[in-house]
Amino acid sequence: MSLAERVETATERLNTTIVDRPRAVIVVFLLVTGVFVGGLGSVQVSAGGLDSFTEGLPEQEAEDEVTENFQGPFQSDTQDTTQLIRTDSNVLTKEALVRDARLIERVADRDDLRMESASGPAPTIARHLNPSATTPEAYRQTLERAPRSDIRQAVRELESESRLRGSVSNDFNPTSVSASASITTISHDFPSSFDDLTAVQTGIQGVADDMPGDVRAFGSGTTEAEIRQSMSDSLLIVMPVVILLLLFFLVVAYRDPIDVLLGLVTLVMTIIWTFGFLGYTGIPFSQQMISVPVLLLAVGVDFGIHIINRYREETARGFSPVEAMREANDQLIIAFVIVTVTAVFGFGANVISTLTPIRNLGIASAVGILFTFLLFGVFLPAAKLVSDDVRTRFGVPEFNSAPIASEDSVLGRMLAFPAQVSQHAPVVIVLGLLLSGGLMGAYGSGVGTSFENEDFLPPEEIPAYLTELPESLSPGEYTITSTINLLDDKFGSSQGSTVKIYVRGNLKQDHALEALAAPNDNPPESLAVGPGGQAEARSIVTVIKSHANENEEFAALVARNDQNDNGIPDQNLEQIYDELFSSSASDRAQRYLTEDYRSAQIEYRTDPDATQTEVTAGGAELADRLRFEATATGSVVVLAAVMDLIFQSAIQGLVMAIGLTAGFLVIIYGILERKPLLGVVNVFPILVAIAFLLGTMRYLNITLNALTATILSISVGVGIAYSVHTTHRFIDEYDATTGAHEAMMVTLTGTGGALFGSMLTTALGTGALALAITPILGNFGVLIGLSVTYSFLAAVIALPPAVLLWERIHQWDLDLLARLRPAV
Incomplete structure (x- = not known):
């Protein structure tokens, strides 16, 4: 038995179980839901601030050692x-x-x-x-x-x-x-x-x-308390809006209260399974995780709309409920599997991140998508069959069972318009999309990266529209941001930040102090803020010089051990340290040298106009020049290190998501349909959508931060569904018609309606995150809404001409084989 036959047999068995034993399916899923309910009480809540991203970084570990020792x-x-x-x-x-x-x-x-x-x-x-x-x-x-x-x-x-x-x-x-x-x-x-x-x-x-x-x-306690409060307030504000929007679109899409109730029950079960998983695995629920239930709700509605809409299409053709569901599942279950696997690739690509919160987000969202597939792909069809059976027995009327769009509807004609246009010049359209996508991608490659406290904290002033909410939904009072701004204003420095060099080694060696001071004469430009372009540094050397100016006896000791007469002793350093630590300068000395004389820190003032990248590079260069084991650290260096990792996570996640998705689609279409090139065609729209998303991010000045860095790979996971559903329906129609154009017209008037409905629910549902208290969630909501919109438009506009080109290439291959066959 071939692999394609095995896949077909497995899906037929699953379909048969759903259709023939729907009540047993429902019981099993309800029992599993009960198991996951047990994990809800173990869900841990984490503030998920800066510390969760810097943990384990060498720069942060050096900063911690500096804080502990000095x-x-x-x-x-x-x-x-x-x-x-x-x-x-x-x-x-x-x-x-x-x-x-x-x-x-x-x-x-x-x-x-x-x-x-x-x-x-x-x-x-x-x-x-x-x-x-x-x-x-x-x-x-x-x-x-x-x-x-x-x-x-x-x-x-x-x-x-x-x-x-x-x-x-x-x-x-x-x-x-x-x-x-x-x-x-x-x-x-x-x-x-x-x-x-x-x-x-x-x-x-x-x-x-x-x-x-x-x-x-x-302190850290008040900061964490307000971050937790902003998380709770964000959920209280966002989730009702999401639920109301989803309920509205469920009503519009299903137009039947029983079907709406089934959709809501399935959504609730999806959230219970996901949060139960978090509780059992110990993955904490942080600010970034607020996006997970919103994404799953939106994707779940997408699945539900497709299955109910296709079921209604089959019943409209005269099939009985059981046969209609069998036919709908037969057509959709492979598409659901493909969408689920590609979504797992997109969401799960964040698992490779070295940043724990992003990695946890990848795990939770990938597992949540698997749960969404099981519940909406298996449980919902079974529940729909049972509910329709009960409805028939008790004589409950159907309110509206027509599909969302048809060939004769206004929406159907609008959705089919791109396919109608594409038949005239598909090559020109594809080249135009490649050019425009390339330009937007090139422009978007300059998108910035950020990582700062303000991303996680509630704003100093809550937007007016939030203060007008009912008291039960109105956010609490936040002071943390105004306090941090007060500290920056009253205690900050206008003279640039500070880079610290943490030095480890035997600092009693004769050359030690000369080595610590040597890099100061020719520092990198970002640290050349002293007279004559020198570095402005504070270290044990400056303490020795300062105390020598205050104490004649100590000055004489330094002079006796200063062989090159530059004010820096270069012999008998242990004696000098002993005298210094027993003097009135002991407090100052302990700030720069440990009592065992084996660790030291040097503080460098930086150029206020230098960027984080320049400052970090300058600190690393000075650390490399020292003749000891040395690490550049400080808040600027730590934040820059996290920013680099965030950017790497975004690019690596995107490359991994696209690579795995494209490879899987080529293989699966090759196995199931013997049309591997359709896998490449499937990826084309999502590449265009991501290029436009990147360009929009730069235009709107939205940076890649602790959460938005995941948007690129998540866009692959969410957006590829539109191309997959369209392509899969196209294959079904293409096999039964004479040409790609006719098949695409039927696809867009049928599946296109479900795509349009799911796009609205997903875009507006996830876009509701823009109402969240913290900027990091608000920007993510805006971007995921844009991503879904671009993905839908790309599937409707970019896919038809690409499919027509595929047909030409496919036909050339068939013609070539036909001409070669007689010769063989």
Whole structure:
């Protein structure tokens, strides 16, 4: 038995089971649904922010080691800290400092807030005034008793200390002793099993709200809480809109309440299966995952419209319900299998991504598509037969069982128009599509890439249309974005970002310090911001020079060990480090050198006009120049690394999706129909659609980010369905008619109606994501809606002339074989 015969036998058996034993099919599917219901309670919810993308990156691991080894005076692990950001006309007055100290004291009095220590202007100034002040109560008492003049003098004396300057805004003026904002950092003592930082930071915000002044509690807990809230709000806003749109189109497409109910039940089962799978496998539900149920609902409706519409076509021809469903399934089940496999290729192509959230999205969407096929390709036909049988028994009338479009309808004539035109000049049309697609693809190749906090966070100002929603749907209040903007405004630098070089090795070797300073004289352009084009670097070398200027004895030690008289010692380095770490410069030294003298960091200021790519390349170049194991890191470098991976994921996913899809279609059409070239014809429309999508992305200034990077391969998975359904129906009609043109006309007036209906449901259903709170989901919704629209138009416009060209090539092959046969 040939492979084609085996496939045909398998599909016939499946079809026979559906048609002959529909009740048994329904029972099995309901039992499986019960199993998946058990997994719903295990679904984990993840905020899915920046951290989920940077985990495991070498640049991020280096950044983590830098943070752990070289924490500044008050830079505790951000996972275990809460920042209290105070804004006022002047946060350095006695009254403001006393308020900060009182706030710290009240937080410390709450055992559930688990405060271990506090740092910031109030503790720093209090300890300077009274070195024995080591508790929150002592901070407050010291500041309350100190004269204003003493507090002002203490601030001036601490002017150059990073422990003060790093905790006040960049408008700090030591002369007038003023600043408009300050940060007080609360460090927590959590057991290893503690995982409720959100509750702690919410409690601290409650304490701050009960006191005068504008204070915001900020940390990873509050950030995650607002991201989770925006996810919930997005689902509450998007899902009702999606369901209403799908319900509307189900009503329009089915025009029968019982059929609509069947479609809705099948959709609900699809979501239960998918979320149950997530629960059992432990794949977390993140922001990116919100797109999965929307996609599955839209694709499921697509499948449902095709099966119900084809069933109605057969009943309209006079077949009984059982025979009509047998005929419809016989024609559609192979198309459904092809669409499912190609959709799995498109969605599952994201599995190759090295970024965990994108990989999880690929797994969930690919498995969800398989579930969609089983439910809409097997369960729905069985349920339709049983419902029609029950309807007949109880005499329930059919409301409207006509197909969506026919050859005589206005929609049918509109859909057939491209095929009518194509018969006159198919070569010209195909060449025109290739040219326009090539131009759009070339233009779209310049689409940007982005990866930033703003992608995941709710906007600072919620759009007006969302605030007008009913209270049950209206989004909550978000402060995280405005807080981040406040931090950038008050504490950010206008002098560019910072690149860190993490150095590992034996730094007691005589050449170590000279090696650390050597790259500074001829740095890459993006780091050449110092005098004479030098790099502006801070390292253990700068601490040594600074302390030598302050301490004559230490300066003499450096001079004795500086053989080339350039201010950098090059022998007896261990002795110099020992003296430095035992001096008043110890805090500064620990910021750049570990106590075992085997790890160091160098901080380079960057050119404000340099791009992330230029800065990252510059940091990597300097790291390569060092005579030690060195890694460039810092927030700019980490984000650039993720952006590169996002772009790679997008391109690799697209290439993999198209390659697998094209290969599969060539093989399957070759096996089943002995027409392998139709597989190539099938891919042509989707290539045109993706080219136009890329061009539109660039025109609309929508970048490839953590979610939209998946749009290219997903577009293959969703869009190829339109070409597959059209081609498969064409093959059925082509075998029964005399020419490709006539077959395509019948195809577009029949299947074209179902395609049009499914396009509307999918485009508008997925496009509803544009209403989501976060920009990352909104842009994805816009793009998937455009992708579906382009795919439908390409299937209707680009496929007919391509099929006509295929017929010519196919006929040439047949004629050639006919001429060669007598000679053989």
